[in-house]
Amino acid sequence: MDTNGAYILRVEDLKKYFPLRRGLLGRGIAHVKAVDGISFAVRRGEILGWVGESGCGKSTLGRTVLQLERPTSGKVFFDGQDLTQLGGEQLRRLRTKMQIIFQNPYSSLNPRMPIGRALIEPMVVHGIARGKQAQERAIELLQLVGLNPYFINRFPSEFSGGQRQRIGIARALALNPSFIVCDEPISSLDVSIQAQIINLLQRLQQQLGLTYLFISHDLRMVQHISDRIGVMYLGKLVEIGPTEEMVHHALHPYTQALWEAVPIPDPEVEEKRQVAILEGDVPTAANPPSGCRFHTRCPYVMPVCREEEPALVELAPGHFAACHLHKR
Amino acid sequence: MPLLQVEDLRVHFRTKDGLVRAVNGVSYELEEGDILGIVGESGCGKSVSALALLRLIPEPPGEIAGGHAYFEGQDLLALKRKELYGIRGRKIAMIFQDPMTSLNPVMPIGEQVAEAIWVNSSVSRREARRRAIEVLAQVGVPAPAERYKDYPHQFSGGMRQRVMIAMAISCQPRLLIADEPTTALDVTIQAQIVELVKRLQRELGMAVIWITHDLGLVARVARRICVMYAGRIVEIGPIKEVFSRPQHPYTLGLLASVPRGRTGRRQPLRHIEGAPPDMISLPPGCAFQPRCQFCAEECLQEEPSLVALGDGHLAACHRLGRLPVEALAPKVAS
Numbered sequence: 001m002d003t004n005g006a007y008i009l010r011v012e013d014l015k016k017y018f019p020l021r022r023g024l025l026g027r028g029i030a031h032v033k034a035v036d037g038i039s040f041a042v043r044r045g046e047i048l049g050w051v052g053e054s055g056c057g058k059s060t061l062g063r064t065v066l067q068l069e070r071p072t073s074g075k076v077f078f079d080g081q082d083l084t085q086l087g088g089e090q091l092r093r094l095r096t097k098m099q100i101i102f103q104n105p106y107s108s109l110n111p112r113m114p115i116g117r118a119l120i121e122p123m124v125v126h127g128i129a130r131g132k133q134a135q136e137r138a139i140e141l142l143q144l145v146g147l148n149p150y151f152i153n154r155f156p157s158e159f160s161g162g163q164r165q166r167i168g169i170a171r172a173l174a175l176n177p178s179f180i181v182c183d184e185p186i187s188s189l190d191v192s193i194q195a196q197i198i199n200l201l202q203r204l205q206q207q208l209g210l211t212y213l214f215i216s217h218d219l220r221m222v223q224h225i226s227d228r229i230g231v232m233y234l235g236k237l238v239e240i241g242p243t244e245e246m247v248h249h250a251l252h253p254y255t256q257a258l259w260e261a262v263p264i265p266d267p268e269v270e271e272k273r274q275v276a277i278l279e280g281d282v283p284t285a286a287n288p289p290s291g292c293r294f295h296t297r298c299p300y301v302m303p304v305c306r307e308e309e310p311a312l313v314e315l316a317p318g319h320f321a322a323c324h325l326h327k328r
Numbered sequence: 329m330p331l332l333q334v335e336d337l338r339v340h341f342r343t344k345d346g347l348v349r350a351v352n353g354v355s356y357e358l359e360e361g362d363i364l365g366i367v368g369e370s371g372c373g374k375s376v377s378a379l380a381l382l383r384l385i386p387e388p389p390g391e392i393a394g395g396h397a398y399f400e401g402q403d404l405l406a407l408k409r410k411e412l413y414g415i416r417g418r419k420i421a422m423i424f425q426d427p428m429t430s431l432n433p434v435m436p437i438g439e440q441v442a443e444a445i446w447v448n449s450s451v452s453r454r455e456a457r458r459r460a461i462e463v464l465a466q467v468g469v470p471a472p473a474e475r476y477k478d479y480p481h482q483f484s485g486g487m488r489q490r491v492m493i494a495m496a497i498s499c500q501p502r503l504l505i506a507d508e509p510t511t512a513l514d515v516t517i518q519a520q521i522v523e524l525v526k527r528l529q530r531e532l533g534m535a536v537i538w539i540t541h542d543l544g545l546v547a548r549v550a551r552r553i554c555v556m557y558a559g560r561i562v563e564i565g566p567i568k569e570v571f572s573r574p575q576h577p578y579t580l581g582l583l584a585s586v587p588r589g590r591t592g593r594r595q596p597l598r599h600i601e602g603a604p605p606d607m608i609s610l611p612p613g614c615a616f617q618p619r620c621q622f623c624a625e626e627c628l629q630e631e632p633s634l635v636a637l638g639d640g641h642l643a644a645c646h647r648l649g650r651l652p653v654e655a656l657a658p659k660v661a662s
Contacts, residue, residue: 053514160603190369191541195585195599202596219515220544224587224597247589261519263544265586267567270548277523278516281484 008179008211009042009065014074016057016064020286032286034060036235037074039312042179042211049226049243050215051258053282057235058215062181065213066098067091078179096126096175103184105168109156115142115167116152122174141170145200162193169200173208182214186221198225219262223247228318231255234285234293237312241319251321254294292324300325329401330357331502331535332381337395337405339373339380342388346608351377352559354395355634360502363529363536365550365567367543367582369604373559374539378505380405382416399503418448421496425508427488431480437491438464438476444495459498467494468524486517490524497528504529506538510545522549543586547571552640555579558605558615561634565641575643577620577651614646622647 015038017031034057042048052058063069065076067083076083078098083091102108109118119138123129129137139149145166156164165185172180182201186194198221205212216222222229223243230240231254239252250256257278264270280297283289289296295305304324312322339351351373358364368374379385381397381404397404399420404412424430432440442460446453457476464472467490480488489509496504506525510518526549529536538549546553547567554564555578563576574580584598602619605611611618613628620627626646634642645651 053516162603190604191543191582192369192585192600193603195597196601198587199596199599217515220587223589257516261515263519263522263542263548265544265547265571265583265588267547267550267571271568275519275523275548277519279520281486281517282514 006043007041008044008079009213010075010077011041011065012039012075012077014038014061014064014076015072016060016069017072030286033235033288034285035064035071036288038232038235038237040230040237040240042213043227044178045209045211046227047205047212047214047225049222049229050213050232051217051219051222051229052232053217055234055282055285056232057285058232059183061232062100062183062213062215066100066181068100092126096128097177098179098181099172099175099177100181100183101165101168101172101185104188105164106156106161108168109164109171111156114153114155115159118156118167119171119174122171126175128175137174141173144173144204145170160193161189162196165189165193165197166200169197169204173204177210179211179213182212182216184216185214187216187218194221201225219258231258234283234288236293236322238294238323239319239321240312241316241321245316245319249316249319251315251319251326252294252323253298253300253325255321257297257299292322331360331362331400332358333396333398334377334381335396335398337377337380337397338393339376339385339390340393341390343608348607349393349559349610350390350607351380354556354559354561356554356561356564358503358535358537361529361533361535363538363549363551365546365553366537366539366556367541367546367553368556369541371604371607372556374556375507377556378422378507378537378539381505382420382422383409383412384422417444417501418499419501420503420505421499421501422505422507423489423492423496423509425511427485427492428480430492431488433480436477436479437483438472438478441491441494441498445498448499460494463494463498464491467491467497467528468520469494484517485513486520489513489521493521493524493528497532497534500532501534503535503537506536508540511540511542518545525549543582555582558607558610560615560631561642561644562616563641563643564634565637565643566639569639569641573641575637575641575648575651576616576645577622577647578616579643580651581619614644622651 014035016035017033020030020032038061050058064071071084078094116138119141120134123134123137138152142149147163147166186197189197202225204210214225226243228242229246231238233254239255247259250259260276278297283296291307292305292310295301302324310322310324312320314320315326335355337351337354341348341350354377366374380392392405438460441464442456445459446456461472461476469475469487469490510521513521540546550567553567553570555562557578563570563579574583581600585600587597600619605615613630614632617623617627624647632644632646634644635648636642
């Protein structure tokens with residue numbers, strides 16, 4: 001894969017295990033395999049949607065990609081450089097290029113810092129701008145995200161949830177990044193505000209030529225905003241491909257079940273629809289099932305699924321799935 | 329006579345910043361066996377208006393400031409606490425978003441269900457236990473006799489919600505109030521719970537009030553929909569009618585802001601400008617007026633009341649019939 005041209009980010013066999021202490025004195029350590037051997041690449045200028053249910057490891061993946069959590073193993077190439085090999089200063093310099101937008105902008109903003117300063121501080125720390133120049137850039141950023149620059153000296157508590165998320169976005173943009181991980185950016189917002197923020201993210205992406213890894217459990221929003229979609233289940237990437245393919249020709253039974261489960265906001269359609277319900281619960285990531293991790297809930301389970309873990313293979317151009325049903 | 333008739337319900341909260349009119353004159357009717365979805369954003373009063381029916385509002389700071397709620401002819405809001413016990417849990421049951429906060433963490437789940445049965449009907453402990461196992465099986469808890477002695481923490485979120493539902497339906501209520509019961513659950517588990525409640529509703533013939541902020545979910549569950557904004561009902565009617573011909577600008581905006589598949593690559597969603605109002609200082613006139621693209625002079629003056637449009641469809645807007653709703657109605661695509 002060409003990391004300097006078409007791809008901005010390439011992730012190779014990334015793993016992030018969290019130790020789980022058991023017994024007295026923490027002996028007999030088990031692990032939660034939050035991210036367990038994931039490989040994918042992100043094209044420059046695309047929005048890659050990333051979905052999965054709670055506890056599947058999607059947020060950990062986003063944080064590990066950015067090295068906010070150091071991976072257990074694996075590589076993350078950003079603009080051709082392996083981030084996992086970089087330390088301190090080198091990584092800090094690259095951080096200006098990759099940013100994150102969090103789910104809850106309130107907990108990620110310092111309540112005692114006026115929003116203008118929250119925007120200026122990263123610029124000063126990273127030596128991008130200072131003084132009057134930084135102030136002007138802060139004003140520009142506020143305008144860019146649709147906030148009145150008049151509010152520059154106000155505190156986060158004086159803003160509504162949607163406005164705070166705009167501030168979170170402005171701060172992510174302060175360092176002129178090229179890549180942004182959006183970690184559930186709309187899930188704490190009201191319905192009428194969600195569309196505002198999605199439209200804003202979309203406009204900024206086009207206007208500034210940004211690349212997003214858009215993590216969400218809201219499948220309809222992901223479908224709306226993404227060029228491609230990746231689906232995660234219990235630490236594994238089970239399917240990835242172009243949005244249209246993923247929605248209308250999903251290959252993995254789990255992806256199919258996810259789309260099936262999402263209600264369609266049209267009572268006429270819902271009335272006629274027979275929803276095929278996926279049985280059972282999501283197993284725990286501390287003790288995932290053998291073979292294919294989805295086999296305990298899969299309606300098409302075969303003997304091989306219990307034994308052997310399926311590999312992620314390309315089944316149609318750019319469309320990969322990890323399922324024994326589609327062995328070639 | 330409808331099963332439930334709510335008339336001009338008002339619930340206030342006294343806070344240090346001022347009086348919050350959380351529910352500000354809400355009226356609706358619910359027929360036997362009907363499913364009413366109440367939708368709206370956080371703080372619109374959808375939960376409070378339902379909690380008030382069972383007088384589950386913490387007083388103080390809350391207070392039922394007026395109105396009536398006739399259930400089988402009795403005004404729930406005028407009943408004595410003691411009289412209410414005969415209704416709560418027996419005739420009207422409730423399930424909540426987070427079952428962990430409603431279940432007793434140090435009591436086996438089977439015993440909790442059995443206790444609900446024993447308290448609400450005159451049966452022996454033994455019979456209550458037998459019925460508890462039966463009802464746990466009915467809601468799809470696998471091997472209920474073996475799991476009778478298990479504690480809530482040994483169950484997954486979806487299973488805990490099933491246990492809550494078992495307790496709620498154990499006395500065959502006439503009305504089930506479901507307050508965002510699937511919001512905390514994953515989408516595949518949510519689908520399981522929704523199907524379960526729909527099946528139980530059919531089997532028991534009970535009426536359901538389903539509170540949610542999810543327009544997709546309400547389309548799947550409800551037969552009628554009630555849209556709330558700033559403590560008031562802005563539109564109510566048969567679900568298909570409201571979805572296909574929304575009349576209130578807020579309903580219109582909500583429906584348009586939901587993504588419905590790709591109607592053209594990278595097309596922005598229609599969104600509603602601004603944010604819900606501060607409930608302590610509501611804007612003059614119509615509460616939606618500052619965000620409404622059709623706002624006119626009259627909207628600033630007077631609060632609109634619900635107007636009947638036929639077939640049980642009502643909306644509260646000064647400009648009804650004068651809005652270009654056809655042009656704005658969301659185009660359905662999959």
